[in-house]
Amino acid sequence: MNPTCPMPRAETERVLLGHGSGGQLMAELLGKVITPDLLGPGVAEDAALVPFNGGQAVLSTDSFVVTPRFFPGGDIGSLAVHGTVNDLAMRGAAPVALCLAYVLEEGLPIDDLARITASVAAAARSAGVPVVTGDTKVVGRGAADGIYVTTTGLGALLPGAHVSAAHGRAGDVVLLSGPIGCHGTAILAAREDLGFESEISSDSQALHRLVARMIAAAGPDVHTLRDPTRGGLASALNEIADAAAVGIEIEEALLPVPAPVSAACELLGLDPLHVANEGCLVALVSPRAADAVLAAMRDGPEATAARAIGTVTAGPAGRVTAHTLVGSTRVVDMLVGEQLPRIC
């Protein structure tokens, strides 16, 4: 009788870091485990519309687990305000109120808590949205990493807004409000001593006033808005191409990647298209309105360098391609797995 090795035991499936990436693994987890039970299939929006009081309420929630909690250009408090304000804005809503929930680890310096809380308050004040209620939980040492912040926003639809991830149409112009790659590389630089800390700050900022200008300029001709956070611009474009069953073609030469971001990405082996942003948006806009929207975007501090970066095509549905600098065409995929955990 031949000796036999013990059979490997089937390992229980477990949550992986990549499940939080904003990329393909995460889409699988949501599709298999979370959304069918809760939300039904195919939810691809940053915020939900809810009939309320004869109108529509807009709701969005996000937990923030970024490390380090203080970084060039912001901290977990300001990021939590901007992130949720922006998720409301991407549904065409103005923020009305924010809720704030803290999970604190025993041992967190009270000074850090005070500084983060002041930052939440300042960011909310600057965005013109009140924090109306909150919650604080404390867990033992080792059961969290200092502080996690969950913000939930209530928003009111802007008059004339009719945006959705699914509204892109062939012929639409793809607009981008500003440089990409800053947030993710700033976080990485803050974590490790990579020598470019001084050159890169997070782009974290509130985009609701930018969106209000865009909607005021073109109303429902603004078809789709998306802030390319986790998973970067590549994942955002794939999601909206998928939701609208269209193709998207972008021009690499038109992508605004700051030189220090390029250098950092090259050093770290990252594609700037997969790096998280927290202060820019991508929009699909009807061609007849593109110039007006672009002018409205540039007419404010959040998007002075807004530009067109591509066009929407009839298909193949869900396919994003880039014309490269050397004249070839490549497929731009969603981020698979985890590039950079705890980026937001």
Place this chain on the structure above:
Amino acid sequence: MNPTCPMPRAETERVLLGHGSGGQLMAELLGKVITPDLLGPGVAEDAALVPFNGGQAVLSTDSFVVTPRFFPGGDIGSLAVHGTVNDLAMRGAAPVALCLAYVLEEGLPIDDLARITASVAAAARSAGVPVVTGDTKVVGRGAADGIYVTTTGLGALLPGAHVSAAHGRAGDVVLLSGPIGCHGTAILAAREDLGFESEISSDSQALHRLVARMIAAAGPDVHTLRDPTRGGLASALNEIADAAAVGIEIEEALLPVPAPVSAACELLGLDPLHVANEGCLVALVSPRAADAVLAAMRDGPEATAARAIGTVTAGPAGRVTAHTLVGSTRVVDMLVGEQLPRIC
């Protein structure tokens, strides 16, 4: 020369487990560090009213960090739904929509996530409130304890509701909807092998239909509603006595403490008045409406054993006293420090 010991260094102030207790330490943290910046002083409500669309929106948010994540009578998923539905209800609101945010630890079994998600979905369905949007973040091993759940609720004020922590008046009757001490002792029993696991289940349940019956029966004569969660009935009574600047007198003989809860509390050195509940409420009700409200409470499965337990007095403001079983009177204090971390 005498030898000297090194001077103890001033330790940085740090977050303590007791800051999450729902008791006095937590009130101090909120009062000193969190609310002045964010919410202004003196916020004592479970949910906030926000003008919206010509009416009022009600918002409440809570993070859930309970351990273990599965316990007799529920799990972190159902608890997160009930907790937020109840916080809305304590402001006199019916739940309209829920938002759900997960922080997952790398390594969490997918089966646990699926089971908790199914439990969220079942509890929400049973409460008749949809989960409309969500978020999922993943942190590395050791940076969380399996799963933390943050739920945020949007609610609509019930017609006739006019409740607030500050509305109690001298002469009001204090009503309690059901037995106390079950949730906290069930969690403790599930954590340790104490020999009474089979006898105690958490009381976790949604209370919005109970509140709807109470408001339908007496409208604004229902002055104050509170669910005595963290910090227990004692802390809830102190908070509402404080907010309304009234005294509250309760009769210990009338407190419904199940025998297994009494036994467990005796064994563990706990006061049942400080043990968390997740499925009962205390109400301050105008005396002329007390009978009608009590009848309405008993007319449903959540509060068949509802009863009056005391009265509101003109003062001393903020003072809660209990007439004891042996005929004396004692002051019922808020919980100080941490009795039982991660109870919800």
